[in-house]
Amino acid sequence: MNPILMMLMLILSLGAFSYFAYMKVTILRLAGPENRLDQIPERIKQLINIGFKQKKLIGRKHERSSGAMHSFIFWGFLVLGLRSTILIGEGFIHGFQEYIPFLNSHSLGGYLYTLLKDVFEGVVLCMILFAFYRRIILKPGRLHNSFEGFLVLAFIGSLMLTDFLYDGAKFNLITIYQHDLAYLHSEVYGTEMTWAPLASIFAFLISGFGETANWGLFFFGYWIHVGILLIFLPFLPGSKHMHVISALPNVFLGSLGYPHTPVALLDCENEEAWENESLGVTRIEHLSWKQVLDLYTCTECGRCKDVCPTYVSYKPLTLKDMNDSLKHYLEEEVQHLRKHGKSSDDKQLVGDVIHPDTLWACTTCRACEEVCPVSIEHVPRIIAMRQAQTLLYEANPAEINTAYKGLERNANPWGIGYDKRGDWAKDLNIPLMQDMDGKEIDVLMWVGCAGSFDDRNQKVARATAQILQKAGVKFAILGSEEKCTGDFARRSGNEMLFQMLASENVETLNNYKVKKIVTQCPHCLNALKNEYPQLDGNYEVYHHSQFISQLITEKKIEVQPEAEGKVTFHDPCYLGRYNKEYDAPRKLLDAATKEKNVEMARSRQEGFCCGAGGARMWLEETIGTRINEERVTQAMEAGASTVATGCPFCMTMISDGIVATGNEEKMQSKDISELVLESLKD
């Protein structure tokens, strides 16, 4: 077309792009270290599933339409990237495509690609129209309409239209006006025109404008297309559409296996960290480079906000805004950071940038992370900020101190005498580990604080133990030797207390050479299974729903449906999203209930938190509405008369919620083990 003009445009575009991208990379290099380049094959798998297959977009039942919209635009980008390269090549060399193997006139590939490109341009164009319709007419609550959002849609739409114009005019100039322009044609496969039905329709539409007009549209289509493309490119690194570049890398670099990297095992007595105030995150540069990449990758789609129990209950935390605040603060501090290697003291990260109420609202339920299409990890940075607040500044909400004191003195949040921990089991003849004298057991039953001390949850512990007894499982409990796993201390940033409790528990468990553990508390499960390995505690840990469902499979117990009414299962976050168990508890319910179970609108991966996770159990819920009442309302809407749970905190929250919403006549909450026990055949 015009090699000089094309070269000039390319240099400008790529130059600007490289500059902006380089500036972003240097910011990443100012942030903290983190290893995210291990287990490459696993990462590639993650990239394919979440990235290329768009699992978090088109794979979500809620918002299937907008998910499909995005997925097709994304796939369109992949297909049309090649087309754009060909067009840029055409700027330098007439008939550029003929020089590309498998895509020239003599290869079927060239024609198939023409068809694919043609169809995808049409699809993307439809998606863009749908996107405009959605933003202007439907206005979903999670989106806030920005000029940038519309600009990018307009860019993409124009890219499609201009390519159609270019192709259409080209077809007309060749077929009607007999000009010698490059196009694919061969005796075997026919001409490019027959493989491009949509472009041919465009050709037909503009055929009546005459030769000059078609020449005009030919050049217009071409240069505007290439021009938009080359403006779009350097525009990306500075905008929220950075995700076009960084989303796939961010997904590739996302946490593997366990939903996110376990909370860092801090060296709480590191004098240097105290001096620099760098226990946890106190300054923006304490975020790791991956966490900074997270900030830049956020597209502000608002899915995290939509699913967040705190947003739904009118609390100040919206993850999207938190991400945004951190990103903008980082931008503000970039100059200072580059100059002095640290951010300025003008603002406090927690206090000025992030409000403490925002920080402490999080229940760590991970709903935000589960839905995030670009694998942003929200919870670890919240916990890291809480660590600094709790350890360095003692700025944690004061009401949790009573629970801390209980942990310090008696290893349970209520501060009840530790020697009463095994009292719930007194009449059940459950042996204590200390009386086993080295005799083998099948499994250790980890009771947890609630199962040991809380009236309602003691019944759950009893039900679980009785099922194990009926199945003939050889098991024991630790009794007064068991201590809180430290879960809520850790989530609230009290790493010191967590490490104290965890290392004492690991010592006890390792002394008894415990290998297998069953627990009815998902928080204990998560700590024992995923966090104790940090302190050399390696055990095979099962939730009681998993263990009991295994007992049914092995025919050690037999269950006959007894439970009446409609039952719904409330997924505990630390069982579901943290440990990916959704089926075992449902299998137990299917076995124990007469009627078919109902699902709440938000279940499984998208289950709605009860409000007690992340140490919220021990904090007052003074802002907004109550999360547990919201959940009970959802259960009512599903038509359930029994809410089944598998977590002591959920049990407390749901039971309280039922009473608070005045539904105690219509609804009850039960643990899955209680339902199974009632249905057990003798």
Place this chain on the structure above:
Amino acid sequence: MNIIVLIKQVVDVELNIRVKDGALVEDGLNYVISSWDEIAIETALQIVESVGDGEVTLVTIGPDQAAEALRKGLAMGAHKAIHVSDAGFDGSDSFAYAKAFAKILGDRDCDLIIAGKQAQDTDAGLTAGMLAEFMDLPQATNVTKLGQIAADKLTLHRGGDNGSEVIELSLPAVLTVNDSLYEARLASLRGIMQAKKKPLETLDLAGSGVDAATVGIAGRQTVIDQLVEPEARQAGQKFEGDEEETTKQVLDLLVNEAKIFA
């Protein structure tokens, strides 16, 4: 403003306290700072923090393990601690301890001596009161609220059975505090780390200057006759059903079984 806080390490009363052959079964017990003494530490810290200068010194008489209680208090923010530890104190009662404290504190410079209104184990509440007498200092017990703090005087509220008194007290003086005064702070991690470097002076009987004849069995005025476990409380009785019917049943039991009018 320099303040001395008397603290006592006691058995954690949340635990099952067992008695065997007239003696406490120590196995499985944990020891903590008596909760009113934690309030005393908190009060001292609050006063020093609000005045803006001065030191809080913790003093305890107790076995080796009582040093833990002092470290905990230092971690809460106290500046230094004195641990008087000697087998010679075994068997002391409140009177003997008050005498000993009077001797130990006698020549130390301080503006206030604060203690919990009683210890959580014996619930006697005598030591600080007697100490004030032995040292000839003014005292206010069961303080529920602090008012103005000046260099030589203090206004405060003290709770009584029929209301509360507002008192102005000249300093130095002895206070004992009620738990409604403050909520004791937690020992922070920073505090725990700093506590390791704070001065903790350990004295034996001779070093403390206390006359051996005034403490232990020789110095006590009271004798523990016997130590027994309280009987477990009987489970209550639940009445369900028709109100008229159950009211009659309850009245019948109260009159004829419990004999409340007899």
